[in-house]
Amino acid sequence: MDFLSPVLAGFGVVFQPDNLFYCLLGVTLGMLVGVLPGLGPAATIAILLPVTYNIEPTSAIIMLAGIFYGAQYGGTITSVLLRLPGEASSVVTAIDGYEMARQGRAGAALGIAAIGSFIGGTISIVALTFVAPLVSGFAVDFGPAEYTMLAVLGLLLVTTIGTSSVAKGLLMALLGLLLATIGQDPLIGTERLTFGSDELLDGIDFVIVAMGLFGVGEILHNLESSRRKVPQPIKVGSVYPSRKDLAESKGAITRGSVSGFLLGILPGGGATISSMVAYAVERRVTKQPERFGKGAIQGVAGPETANNAAATSSFIPLLSLGIPANATMAIMFGALLLQGITPGPLLVDEEPELFWGVVNSMYVGNILLLAMSLPLIGIFVRILRVRAAILAPLTVLITMIGVYTVRNNVFDMFLVIGLGVLGYLMKKVGFEPGPLVLAFVLGGILESAFRRSMRTFDGDLSGFLREPIAATLLGAIVVLVVLSVLRAVRTARKKKSKEIDVTPAEHQPADRDEHRDRDPAEHR
């Protein structure tokens, strides 16, 4: 009963009117940004960080979490109705979802996605309730050596799994680590790489990096690319799937819940990868693979269930280890720090109200989202008509003013514009901001942990091998590096044997799909 009493007390926190309100606000915002293509949950959370500063910590995190998993529901709508995925995690849904919509079964696709999302999300919360405290308990004794290895492993997983090019991901991660060193030395306080600027003495605030790269960067990029016409959405019929639809999707939803939960925990995993893996799994287990791509309901149910399960379970490494598993979680990490809370193994015991309040709020959030995606879906479909030209100046203004409010400092506004330009340029040349932001957050942890372990080991690098857990993690790092080198060699060989008669833009996604299909082991 000892274990359950704080969990139950968490429900008390959730049902405070304030927290219910912020939960509703969060999931509604999440649905909205999910529906609006271009503005992702990471950008939205980043933009809203300064606003949450004035809200009570538990409420703030409940709201931001709501945006994150709410966006997974909303992203489905544009995928199905317009074949424009609102979120990266709904890209594969567009394949069969849009096909179903063209056959007049848009309602069934949206309905099964909502139901699958709800089941996947809820199963994942239940599992999180039991797994997160276990991981915390295990990690309480972690010292600097373990944290060094954990952070390196996390970064490598993000750069190898989450991105299309390992070298590009790695370069972004390194740039993030370098940016994190600006300011004072964490151990002895020497001024580093500040170019004599007083404003840089405290380092660059994480909020500014996140708002610049995700917020301003995305807005600038959309400014250029959103000058296209948005197609008319397809009419939605009844959103309640038939008994046959449900029977056909039962297996997909079960498998999606499990794979989504597992992949969400992994650093670098998360919603996008898990939806792709779930799609590949469904295509493999089905008896009629020829139906995929032609409106198979499993192709919607599986990925949509998985991305929600993963969105929820990706909170586990953040809340129990203090290591964010993906870019959005890195921003949540920043949000917690902004509130004066350092996420880590002690969080469950030291802040049980926050921990269980946030976790349990997800049950309520998922119920609210189910209601929004079934009976209220018409409202959100109508939002598709909001033009990007109106949205862009509003988001950019909230970003600029929000940045100013963090430290009442105009210098930060210039910094966010600079980082926004960097984010825009990165998008243009095919670099992803995720690894950079994640590395920026982990940079401080990694450097301090590394230097502390070096002092303990008296400068002897082999000291890492004498700590069993650190050595195990190091082993995992070695395996990962070997696997990615092998994969790079194989891709290079395949490229050579293949004539380059297809334009790269067209063959790339299919190619990536094949990889996922063939060696799912690499994603572990």
Add this chain to the structure above:
Amino acid sequence: MTTAEQDARPSAAYARRQNIIAAAVPLAVGAIAAVLSWQLGIGDLADPGPGLWPLIVSVAMVVVSAVLIVQSAPTGEEERFGRESLVVGVGVLSLLGYAFLFELVGFEIPTVALLVLWLKVLGRESWRVTIAVSLVASTAIYLLFIAGLGVSLPHIVHF
């Protein structure tokens, strides 16, 4: 993939050139950072100085950038810079102006000006939409930040 996105795909030669530049810049940044870190004093492994960690990171950056220069073949993720990229330039300049004026004249006038520019010029909205959205948004920002959250923004309108 929409057609607009496919239009943005550059030719192979263009993409390769762009990739090389995109790798050369971080290479230079890494090299400069390595020199600066070296000057900070690196100490030794048993007692690392302030420059050791940045040095490790910047050397790694140089190495990875060099690898990227070698692997400059187009990946299909590059987008070309064209006439429409000018919009972004105008957008950035307007943001710089906004930040510059923000503390000098308060947030109201720059906010309205930025909204009008982005809606009317960059967004090609009608005057009716521009004026309506600008007024509503400025008021909403005032209410949200100054009245609602109690943030001290520099402002000239007082109630």
